[in-house]
Amino acid sequence: MNIDHLAKLTQSDANLANPHLMTAVEIVNSPDVQIKAPVHGLVSSGLTSVWLDNRGGITGATGTGVKLDGNKADEVTNQGVITGGNGVALDMGGGDDLLIIKKGSRFNGEVDGGSGTNQVILDDAEGGTFEGATRMQHLWVGKGSWELTGALHANRQGKVYSDATLINRSGIKGTMDIEPGASYSGGNVDNLNVAGTLLLDPAITARTRITNDLNLKPGSSVNFKIGVDQQHSVLNVGNTLTLGNPTLHLDVQPESDELLKRQLPIAKATTIDGRFGAISSNLTTLEPELIYTPKGIFVEFKRKESPAITA
DSSP: OBHHHHHHHHSOHHHHHSGGGOOOEEEEEOTTOEEEESSOSEEEOSSSOEEEEEOSEEEESSSOSEEEOSSOOOEEEESSEEEEEEEEEEEOOSSOOEEEEOTTOEEEEEEEOOSSOOEEEEEOTTOEEEOOBBSOOEEEEEEEEEEEOSOBTTOOEEEEOTTEEEEESSEEEEEEEEOTTOEEESSEEEEEEESSEEEEOTTTOSEEEESSOEEEOTTOEEEEEEOGGGOBOEEEEEEEEEEESOEEEEEESSOOGGGGGOEEEEEEEEEEEEEOSEEEEOOSSEEEEEEEETTEEEEEEEEOOOOOOOO
């Protein structure tokens, strides 16, 4: 489907003669509609900005699923399936574009933000999955629990907002801020500022990697999970780990005397500045003790002392 044809049908002659006067073309693809084309599923040369809400399916059999050329500011909301037979599902072209991801979104092929300064928002209370993108400069996680399964190599600055969760199973460039009430876990990120919760869970990844700096702000917390056979996730910081008196929560499943024989690494960094302000756990017979070295933080366990019996 050629979006330029729609633009010509919906614009006045004056607007067509003066492209700067043209407004956006709005397209809503309903859940039960499947758009299939032999080359590109939807294509625009940039005659006008495009606002697309895809709830169904869009397929370009041998080309791109949705191809938005030109230098207009386009906006795409996806909660359906976009497929590109050439390996590119969505090409947003030039201009400063916005991509909004909802539950049910799926891209069969690469997502390319194109030139300009582009943003992607993961925004659905029910959460979902995002496959990553090229040339997306900002990642915002608005609400819900989201898994990032592909890289965001062009990200400069992003944020996880309160009541939202980001599970990073790939890599994020730039800096991510985690607001109070928000949580982050897994993957690689260049820089991380945490005012909410950092989750270290071996079920997600064996190592959480911060390429440069990690700042655990006052009021933040680290949830450190220890599983069967003392499996745990180690926090690796390439440069400086700054601890602004965060709280460390230990979640041990199951509690075992084997912990008495182990000293488990929590974090490793080139430089460590500060300490945890408090430590809590779900342990009943053991108690944790933190050990600090210039380049590491470890936890070991000892048996709780029985309360003294008074006559």
